[in-house]
Each structure stands twice: as structure tokens, then as C-alpha cells.
Amino acid sequence: MSDNKPYPQADLERLIIPQPVGTMGTDLPDVRVEMLEKLDEKHVLMMGDNPSLPRMPDKPTLQDFFNLRMNESTRRHLLESAKRALDDGHDEKVVLACMLHDITNASLIRVDHGYWGAQLIAPYVDEEIAWAVKYHQALRYTPDPELNYEYPELYRKLFGEDYEPPEYIKRDAAFAMQHKWYMTSRYITLYDIYFFDELDEPVTIEEFDGIIARNFRQPVEGLGFDDSPSSHMWRTMIWPNNFL
Numbered sequence: 073m074s075d076n077k078p079y080p081q082a083d084l085e086r087l088i089i090p091q092p093v094g095t096m097g098t099d100l101p102d103v104r105v106e107m108l109e110k111l112d113e114k115h116v117l118m119m120g121d122n123p124s125l126p127r128m129p130d131k132p133t134l135q136d137f138f139n140l141r142m143n144e145s146t147r148r149h150l151l152e153s154a155k156r157a158l159d160d161g162h163d164e165k166v167v168l169a170c171m172l173h174d175i176t177n178a179s180l181i182r183v184d185h186g187y188w189g190a191q192l193i194a195p196y197v198d199e200e201i202a203w204a205v206k207y208h209q210a211l212r213y214t215p216d217p218e219l220n221y222e223y224p225e226l227y228r229k230l231f232g233e234d235y236e237p238p239e240y241i242k243r244d245a246a247f248a249m250q251h252k253w254y255m256t257s258r259y260i261t262l263y264d265i266y267f268f269d270e271l272d273e274p275v276t277i278e279e280f281d282g283i284i285a286r287n288f289r290q291p292v293e294g295l296g297f298d299d300s301p302s303s304h305m306w307r308t309m310i311w312p313n314n315f316l
């Protein structure tokens with residue numbers, strides 16, 4: 073950790089303008105103009121480490137993102153899903169797919185999270201794992217009675233009784249269901265349960281260090297700094313408040 077490094081923009085008031093996708097179309101105030109008007113020798117727009125967030129190491133690993141950037145409920149959901157898959161004897165690809173399936177929900181973006189998540193992890197995992205993460209989003213809406221998978225009750229609550237998923241979700245689910253990797257993605261949906269209160273002890277990411285070491289290619293430069301097709305997405309999680 074590099075906690076004694078000075079913070080950038082020290083002695084200045086750092087202003088944060090929320091990302092457009094987070095506020096567009098909502099009742100949240102548009103603070104952009106107000107913030108820009110405030111700029112003077114004492115006020116700047118946030119760039120770099122935000123002192124209000126836990127500081128990431130210079131070469132962050134997947135474990136660091138779990139521990140320092142995820143909200144508690146998503147971290148718990150992912151680790152408990154992975155633990156259940158492991159306890160049921162699934163292979164490491166399925167376990168890792170379960171562990172990563174909602175990775176962007178925690179600290180990047182919720183919209184189309186399966187697609188974003190797949191792209192985020194693709195440079196570092198077996199193609200089958202990224203594929204499973206991508207398609208779990210569409211399969212989540214799609215029953216498979218032979219496997220005892222029903223449309224989730226939770227979705228009725230979240231989206232209303234009459235919600236119909238859009239065409240691209242139906243198309244992608246139909247594609248996934250006849251694919252050779254279907255079951256890898258379907259297992260994600262079968263373990264996509266909130267297991268609150270059922271496990272005695274909280275699961276930690278460190279319990280999966282071995283599985284991660286064997287199945288996730290951590291870059292030596294650290295996630296975000298290796299110039300992969302998704303490095304910018306990891307950097308966005310390191311510095312979610314950067315103006316640019």
C-alpha cells in the first residue's frame with residue numbers, strides 16, 4: 073500500500089461532477105454548471121486519488137478491487153455465489169464465473185452489466201468465463217424448466233409484474249441456450265441467489281486466492297496499467313471521480 077504518498081491537488085478543494093450516465097434522466101441536480109462556476113485558485117475538479125476512498129495499491133490485483141472498491145452487498149453476493157458453486161463441486165471456471173458475474177455492478181456500471189463485465193475481464197480469463205458472464209444477464213430472464221430455473225420472483229418485485237425484457241435480451245438468451253458453453257452461464261444464474269444469513273461465516277476473497285492464481289492472469293503492471301483492451305475500465309474504478 074502507498075498510504076503515505078501525498079494526495080494530488082492537496083490544499084485545494086476538489087469538486088466532483090458525477091458521471092453523465094449516473095444522473096441523466098434522474099431528479100438528481102445537474103451540478104455541472106455550478107461546479108464549473110466555482111473554479112478558482114482554491115477549487116479544482118477532482119483528478120487522481122480521492123482521499124475519501126480507500127487508496128488502491130500502485131499495482132492493483134483483482135483481490136484489491138474486491139476489498140477496496142466494491143460495496144459490501146455485491147462483494148458478499150459474488151463471494152457467496154462462488155462459494156456455493158465450489159461447495160457443490162463445480163470446476164474452477166464455473167466458480168470464477170460466479171465470482172465475477174456482477175463485477176461491474178459494484179463499482180462501475182449496472183446497465184448491461186453482463187456485457188460490461190465480460191469485456192472487463194476478457195483479457196484475463198479463459199474465453200468461456202467471459203462468455204458465461206456476458207450471457208448470464210440474458211439467461212437470468214429466461215426460464216429453463218428442465219433445470220428448475222424459473223423467471224426470478226425478485227425481478228417481478230424489481231421491475232413490475234408485466235415487465236418484458238427487450239428483444240436483444242431474448243435474442244442473446246436464445247443464442248446462449250444452444251451454445252456449447254450454455255451450462256457455464258446457466259450455473260451463474262442457478263447460483264445467482266442472495267444467500268444472506270445462510271452461511272455461518274462471511275466468505276473472503278482470499279479464500280479464492282488459489283483459484284484466482286490459476287484462472288485469472290493478473291498483469292505485472294497491475295490491473296489498469298497493462299494497456300489491455302479493458303485497462304481504462306479498471307482505471308475508472310480506481311478513480312471514479314476523475315473529471316476526465
Ligand SMILES: [Fe+2]
Pocket residue numbers: 173174185186208209212
Ligand atoms: Fe447479474
Ligand SMILES: [Fe+2]
Pocket residue numbers: 149173174264265
Ligand atoms: Fe448476481
